[in-house]
Amino acid sequence: MFGSRRRREREERLAAGLPDEWRRTCAERFSWYPALDQDRRDRWERRTLQMVIDVSWEPARDFVVTDEMALTVAAQAQLLVVDQPDGALAGVRSVVVHPTTIVVEGEFSQVDGIVSDEPTPILGEAVEHGPLLFAWDEVLDDAHDPGRGRNVVLHECAHVLDQYDGVADGTPPIADPDLARRWVDACTRAYEDVVDGRDPGVIDPYGGVNPAEFFAVATEAYFCSPHALRRAHPELSGVLSEFFGVDPREWSRH
Ligand SMILES: [Zn+2]
Numbered sequence: 001m002f003g004s005r006r007r008r009e010r011e012e013r014l015a016a017g018l019p020d021e022w023r024r025t026c027a028e029r030f031s032w033y034p035a036l037d038q039d040r041r042d043r044w045e046r047r048t049l050q051m052v053i054d055v056s057w058e059p060a061r062d063f064v065v066t067d068e069m070a071l072t073v074a075a076q077a078q079l080l081v082v083d084q085p086d087g088a089l090a091g092v093r094s095v096v097v098h099p100t101t102i103v104v105e106g107e108f109s110q111v112d113g114i115v116s117d118e119p120t121p122i123l124g125e126a127v128e129h130g131p132l133l134f135a136w137d138e139v140l141d142d143a144h145d146p147g148r149g150r151n152v153v154l155h156e157c158a159h160v161l162d163q164y165d166g167v168a169d170g171t172p173p174i175a176d177p178d179l180a181r182r183w184v185d186a187c188t189r190a191y192e193d194v195v196d197g198r199d200p201g202v203i204d205p206y207g208g209v210n211p212a213e214f215f216a217v218a219t220e221a222y223f224c225s226p227h228a229l230r231r232a233h234p235e236l237s238g239v240l241s242e243f244f245g246v247d248p249r250e251w252s253r254h
Contacts, residue, residue, distance in 0.1 A: 013053055018045045022071050029072065029143050032079060035251040040082050048078045051089070058131070060098040069097055069136055072143060076153040080219070081161060083245025089160055094131040101135050124152040126159040128168070146224045147254045149204075158219040162212055170211030172243075179242055186235035187211070190218065193233070202232045225254045 023045075026033045036044060051074035057065040073095060081088040104120045123138040134152060142151040161172040170187060174180040193199045195208040202225055207217035221229045222240045226248035230237040241247050 010053055014046075014049060018049050022067075025068060025071060026075055030075065030079075031146070031251045032246070032248065036082070036246070040246070044075075044078050044082050047081075047086070048074045051078060051092070055092060056094040058094055058096045060096060060102075063097065063099050063136075065097045069139075070095075072139060073097075073134060073153055076139075076143065076151065077157045079223075079246070080154055080157050080244070083243070084161070088164060089157060091129075091160055091164065092132055092157075096131050096133045098133065098135050100137045102133060124156045126156040126163075128163060132156050132160070146252065149202075149221065149224045149254070151220050151224055154223055155216045155220050158216040159212065162215050168212040170215040172215070174243065176242075179239060182235070183239045183243070186233070186239045187214065187218070190214075190233045190236040200232050202228045223248050224252070226252050227254060 048071070052067065052070045055070070055074070057070045059065045077089055077092070101121045101123060102125075104122055107117050122133070123135045125133040127133070134156070138150075138152050142148070142153065158172075159168065162168050162170060165173045170191075171180075171183065174183055190199070190203065191207070191211060191214045194203050194205060194214065199205075203214075203221050204217040207214040218229075218236060218240065222237065222244065226237070229240075230249065
C-alpha cells in the first residue's frame, strides 16, 4: 500500500514536468540551457526530472542534499547523454554529495595498478557498480565558471557512459560503425599527443594515464574549452561533436 502511494506520487511528479522554478535555476546557471533545440530540451527535461526523482541522493555526514543540488548534478549529467538512447546513465543508482573536497584515507587507486595509502584529495569519483561521489563546492564552481576547463560531473558521468558496455576503455557504445572507426583513429592520435606532451594545454595531462581518463578529460575539454579543442584537435572535436549531438561552440567563448 505504501509502495503504491510512492509510485503514484512519482508518476504525478513526472507527469507535471520540470517545475518552472527549476527551469529558472537552469537558465541562470547554465549558458547551454537556452541553446538546446526543442527536441533535445524536451528529452533533457524529462530525463533530468527522472534522475532527480529516481536516484538516491545521499549526503555525506552532517550535510544536506537539496533539490537544487540534485538538479545541478542531474542537469549536467543529462546534457552529456542528451543524444544517447534512454537509460545511458541508468547505472547511476545513488549519488553521494560531500560539501567540499573528499579526502580518501587508506589504500586508494586513481590509476589501475598504482595504489597509494597517503590521504588522497578527490573532487569526484565514479565507483564501478557503485555510487557517484561529488564535492558540491566543485560542482557549483564548474557550473559558474566553465572557462576553468574543468567539470567534475561531466568527467565522472563520462566514466559511467564509457563503462556502459562493461569495459572502461575510453570508447562508449557507438551505434554507427563509421563513427566508431573514426573515433578510434581520432582518439588514438590525440591520446598520443597528450602522452608525448604535444597537446598545447587544452586536454588535462591526467588524460595521459589511460584511455578511460583520456575520454573523461577530453569530454571536459569538449564542453568547457570547445573552441580551443577544435583548433588543437579538429578530428577529436569532430567525432565528439557527432557523438554528443550538441556543439558547445554555440554557447561558449573558450
Ligand atoms: Zn577520472
